[in-house]
Amino acid sequence: MIKLNENYNKLPGNYLFTEIGRQVNAYQQANPDKRIIRLGIGDVTKPLTGKVISSLKEVVLDLEKNVHGYGPEQGYDFLRNKIAENDFRSKGVNIADDEIFVSTGAKEDTANFQELFSSDIKIAVPDPVYPVYVDSNVMAGRGGVYKGGRYTDFVYLECNQENNFIPELPKQPVDLIYLCFPNNPTGQVATKDELKKWVDYARANKALILFDAAYEAFIREDNIPHSIFEIEGARECAVEFRSLSKTAGFTGTRLSYTIIPKELVVYDNDGKAYELHKLWLRRQTTKFNGTAYLIQKGAEVVFTPEGKAEVDATINYYLENARIIKEGITKLGISSTGGINSPYVWLKTPANLSSWDFFHKLLNEVQVVGTPGAGFGLCGEGYFRLSAFGEKSNVEEAIDRLVKLKF
Amino acid sequence: MIKLNENYNKLPGNYLFTEIGRQVNAYQQANPDKRIIRLGIGDVTKPLTGKVISSLKEVVLDLEKNVHGYGPEQGYDFLRNKIAENDFRSKGVNIADDEIFVSTGAKEDTANFQELFSSDIKIAVPDPVYPVYVDSNVMAGRGGVYKGGRYTDFVYLECNQENNFIPELPKQPVDLIYLCFPNNPTGQVATKDELKKWVDYARANKALILFDAAYEAFIREDNIPHSIFEIEGARECAVEFRSLSKTAGFTGTRLSYTIIPKELVVYDNDGKAYELHKLWLRRQTTKFNGTAYLIQKGAEVVFTPEGKAEVDATINYYLENARIIKEGITKLGISSTGGINSPYVWLKTPANLSSWDFFHKLLNEVQVVGTPGAGFGLCGEGYFRLSAFGEKSNVEEAIDRLVKLKF
Numbered sequence: 001m002i003k004l005n006e007n008y009n010k011l012p013g014n015y016l017f018t019e020i021g022r023q024v025n026a027y028q029q030a031n032p033d034k035r036i037i038r039l040g041i042g043d044v045t046k047p048l049t050g051k052v053i054s055s056l057k058e059v060v061l062d063l064e065k066n067v068h069g070y071g072p073e074q075g076y077d078f079l080r081n082k083i084a085e086n087d088f089r090s091k092g093v094n095i096a097d098d099e100i101f102v103s104t105g106a107k108e109d110t111a112n113f114q115e116l117f118s119s120d121i122k123i124a125v126p127d128p129v130y131p132v133y134v135d136s137n138v139m140a141g142r143g144g145v146y147k148g149g150r151y152t153d154f155v156y157l158e159c160n161q162e163n164n165f166i167p168e169l170p171k172q173p174v175d176l177i178y179l180c181f182p183n184n185p186t187g188q189v190a191t192k193d194e195l196k197k198w199v200d201y202a203r204a205n206k207a208l209i210l211f212d213a214a215y216e217a218f219i220r221e222d223n224i225p226h227s228i229f230e231i232e233g234a235r236e237c238a239v240e241f242r243s244l245s246k247t248a249g250f251t252g253t254r255l256s257y258t259i260i261p262k263e264l265v266v267y268d269n270d271g272k273a274y275e276l277h278k279l280w281l282r283r284q285t286t287k288f289n290g291t292a293y294l295i296q297k298g299a300e301v302v303f304t305p306e307g308k309a310e311v312d313a314t315i316n317y318y319l320e321n322a323r324i325i326k327e328g329i330t331k332l333g334i335s336s337t338g339g340i341n342s343p344y345v346w347l348k349t350p351a352n353l354s355s356w357d358f359f360h361k362l363l364n365e366v367q368v369v370g371t372p373g374a375g376f377g378l379c380g381e382g383y384f385r386l387s388a389f390g391e392k393s394n395v396e397e398a399i400d401r402l403v404k405l406k407f
Numbered sequence: 408m409i410k411l412n413e414n415y416n417k418l419p420g421n422y423l424f425t426e427i428g429r430q431v432n433a434y435q436q437a438n439p440d441k442r443i444i445r446l447g448i449g450d451v452t453k454p455l456t457g458k459v460i461s462s463l464k465e466v467v468l469d470l471e472k473n474v475h476g477y478g479p480e481q482g483y484d485f486l487r488n489k490i491a492e493n494d495f496r497s498k499g500v501n502i503a504d505d506e507i508f509v510s511t512g513a514k515e516d517t518a519n520f521q522e523l524f525s526s527d528i529k530i531a532v533p534d535p536v537y538p539v540y541v542d543s544n545v546m547a548g549r550g551g552v553y554k555g556g557r558y559t560d561f562v563y564l565e566c567n568q569e570n571n572f573i574p575e576l577p578k579q580p581v582d583l584i585y586l587c588f589p590n591n592p593t594g595q596v597a598t599k600d601e602l603k604k605w606v607d608y609a610r611a612n613k614a615l616i617l618f619d620a621a622y623e624a625f626i627r628e629d630n631i632p633h634s635i636f637e638i639e640g641a642r643e644c645a646v647e648f649r650s651l652s653k654t655a656g657f658t659g660t661r662l663s664y665t666i667i668p669k670e671l672v673v674y675d676n677d678g679k680a681y682e683l684h685k686l687w688l689r690r691q692t693t694k695f696n697g698t699a700y701l702i703q704k705g706a707e708v709v710f711t712p713e714g715k716a717e718v719d720a721t722i723n724y725y726l727e728n729a730r731i732i733k734e735g736i737t738k739l740g741i742s743s744t745g746g747i748n749s750p751y752v753w754l755k756t757p758a759n760l761s762s763w764d765f766f767h768k769l770l771n772e773v774q775v776v777g778t779p780g781a782g783f784g785l786c787g788e789g790y791f792r793l794s795a796f797g798e799k800s801n802v803e804e805a806i807d808r809l810v811k812l813k814f
Binding site for chain 2: 003005008009011018043045047056057063065066067068069070105112115118119121131135139175206207208249251266268269271274279282283286287290291293
């Protein structure tokens, strides 16, 4: 008899963004004349940049004549080199070309990475958190029981107004730590000193940090590290995930990369060490057949001076939106974090509304879609995420509409 | 302490094709003047067809102006509809649009699908076998111990000259059955009667069949089913995997699709049934962010009459290569299967050479690369796979070179 992975039954309801999509679609169907402004899911609204388009045009002409079949599962050398050089070495961060693994998405890689580890390791996740870290570990049986909005076997790193949304070190030993800065959903960033604390903890405890840097390109302040590898010792205890989704507009084009230093080891029950780099290579060569050549070529130009200038311009556009949102809600007396080195503004819901009540109020009264903080964890209750991905005119209108909310 | 998934230690050596690539590269470096003909890995040698290229050109122009961001994880409706209509409904096979899940590769989907099941189910795999079915289950802890070339916990469905490479039903109960027709690596096909036997078995035993139909487009004989869903009852017991890799030349462009009928259920320990369709949707929405819009648009035209005609022409080209290989080796007195409804010719190694000895002999003496049968399992020992993906002139030259082999 074919039996279910019963861990799936421990997942409550739908994937967050699927559920929001369902509710928004239902509202639109019931109210076809209403114009909804979506500042919910973190999807970009600017098309691919000119350099990427030019490159794609060239590659299609190449593909007309030439075969580019199965590529290396870990990505083409031309792209791995460009990434390592531009994102890291040119900034004084020591990363080798073959420590870069190209993939189709940071969602995929952050979800799949836990496969490399024993099922009995202790997981630490931020709260609020990008749901993929949690759900992928629950599916793998590491969650324990879901009770009162939390899994009994996870250690939750609480982020709230009291600690300025920077979690404290766990009080009990943990083995795998998910961190994300600039943070999704809170928009908060971490200084070098704050990250150093985590690196020191991980090294002292033989723990591993999975560092999600999908939003690093939004950092504009000088003292904020873009990579965990700017921190001394991180090569011994951290993996970093990056993506072109939010930077070069690849949400629907799909390209990400994961950085695995060769120093990293994991241990068997006898304490023998194994290279993590080799394990991920084995995983990828067995279960993945590489990112499309076409898309890797399109991505390559993002790492040229012109490509980087275009990305910067796009991000500045979104950051201006973030500024408008933050300024607008501040005027309404709503407090928030993020929105400076991040496309996300994380606001405290007014009138002590619950996250979902505020979601429904926004949708029903002013047709603005955001993301209920509670969808990201218990600590997200009473908060709400607005995304700066949108047309400036829509963002401005959304803020104008918010003024009309009645409490 | 961060601990390894110790199942990875049960995997012997490298992934087969990575290992072959390594050996071929080493030979080429040591012998830079030799021209190697590669009939090893099943990679296509014809570029994307004209219709696909035209579509890609159009989409790039569209992407220049318009944003196509995160798409549905299960694929765009425009493509799911085309697939269901053209591959199935137009041929009298009842498959609904939303039973199609678009993905980036049949390797990915066949590797990931086992995640949906309990770790203690009994797995049946063909021998010889596409290594991904085996390795992905070993990584998930279902293999037991690797001993004498086999895993103690798998049931091996032996395919050999005696049974004409069509396996018999297992003698002990199994829960999950991997089948692949036209087969990789043997090139063998199964008749409706033969598949009916498996469908009946699966229904009677509440087992599930994972049917890999990546090579269905190579079928030219009338009495051979292209889909397991041509068999009565299969909607209750089978999932089918298809791919554009070997048909429309998408090996480096990455698009596949998986068909999951809504009747399919899996059971918990109490025998309660759960819909498999919903489980895969949950898996995909949590761990996958969809196939690139660009590539889905490129794939869409494969399912138009002109697109299908182009694919047919390409496949006829490869089938002519297969015929040349089969005829050539038959003249040399080498027996084989496949090569008629399949791009693969599976030959008995001459002079009782082992698979790897024959591989090295071919590489060293005549610079032809094939795939050692032993890499596909114990029953592959003494066999060798030649692939018809190649330029006709190269295939002809490879056959000419084979004549020069000395035994």
